[in-house]
Amino acid sequence: MKLKEKNVLITGGASGIGRIMARMAMQKGAKNVAIWDISEKNINDTLSEHQSYGNIKAYKVDVSSSQMVGDTYRQVVSDFGQVDIVIQCAGIVTSNNTFNNNTIDEIDRTMTINAIAPMYVGLCALKDMVERDNGQLVTITSAAGMLSMPKMSIYSASKWCAIGWSDSVRVELQRMKSHVRITTVAPYFINTGMFDGVRSKVFPILNPEKTAAKIIRAIERNKTFAGIPFSFHFIRLMEGLLPQKIFDWFYGDVFGIYDVMDNFKGRCVPAQGSVPGQGEK
Template sequence: MDFKGKTVLITGGASGIGKIMGRKVLERGARHLIIWDINEAGMNDVKAEFSNFKANVFGYKVDISKLGDIQENAQKVKSEIGDVDVLINNAGIVVGKYFHEHSHTDISRTMAINTDAIMHITLEFLPEMIQRNSGAVCNICSSAGLISNPKMSIYAASKWAAVGWSDSLRLEMEQLQKSISVTTIMPFFINTGMFDGVKSKLLPILEPEPTSERIIKAIEKNTKLLAMPLPYWFIRLSQGVLPLTVFDWVMRNIFGIYDTMKDFKGR
């Protein structure tokens, strides 16, 4: 996928890696950058910051936990701007608690934003991609979609579902012989504030700038699955080869993953 001249929509594009990815696609010559975010003030700041690029930057205030908001703003994008060439489903939330400490609202909102929304949003723009037989969908999931973790049960559930759906969508596009790439991204914790307080024993907390660059390059190269920093095949192989008790011991005592959320504060 070449970003030059393309229309790119990024959810959660007013901050964090969403904002950085927006800058990077503009640097690569995107024609339109569309930001969906619930933070209207943040979007306005980003639009002002990106005003030096020779491209149009649009901001839409969208609560992606609400299907009506998604559908209404998708129609606005289509009528006001046109087709979306690249969709980056980036927005997400986390509630760092033991499962029994969650409220029913915590559960429904996490699943609505991290899982349901990316499917609803993609469904709004995928038919046009299929019709013109071109496009790219990138879903920012999480390594929590591969490995279970205490105090992340609902988040992990939402990301396991997202990973399964995203890669199934990839296979469908291949089976239908459509020139639409689907890239599933599964990063470890990223140092953006969303996971403030997280501590990692062995694996590095990812930095936003290089992580964003790797994601954009993955879209350009039509990469199917990208996990960072541990490759997904290593995780899957370990889960398949090691007995569960041994796998748990390695994750807990070698990588320290099961203790990462003990001091979680969040944004």
């Protein structure tokens, strides 16, 4: 769907690729851009950086609260009339621990923000969109949702979940002969700060501007799935064809993908909590 004259809502729109796409949407002539974010500082920075590009309004929202998502979605509809395109970027990573050293808090927050919150937002948006038979719901997942990724197993699980949900909804809408579009995006690491320190042996870390531009292009071309880089579209084919040991050797040793998180020192949302049965959740 073209962005011109559309009302666009971007979750996690005050940082990284969400912030860039907010600017790009206005440069493409979007009528209004609503950004949702939990970080007040990032919201203020984004507003002062972006205000000259067009109509942008920010809402402080914790997408892990279904109540706040519902209330704020209704507020955006009341402010703008309707939401034409939703781009779901809000996401977190909590550490590069192996799973035996993860905590309940890391499981809960990562799964809620990365996997469940897109469904909360999707439910609000799709009810409206299906009724109008128009709109586009875009969910930024990750290449980690197509590959088994050591030292980020919860993040990886959350993104597998988001891909499975988003693409299942696409099939539902297709079978309903709906004109509402679903776009699932699965990028490799992007240089936004979220994953600072990751070292990628073969595949280059992606440039945020170029990645945001590719996602905008995918939205405008109604792509159902956009793996970035394109070669990542073949991961599942390779996994299906190759014996497990060969696949692990190829992706783990040759491409070095299984070691990327070793030096991670990115924007990790600090861990709290404990292991089951050992203290508070």
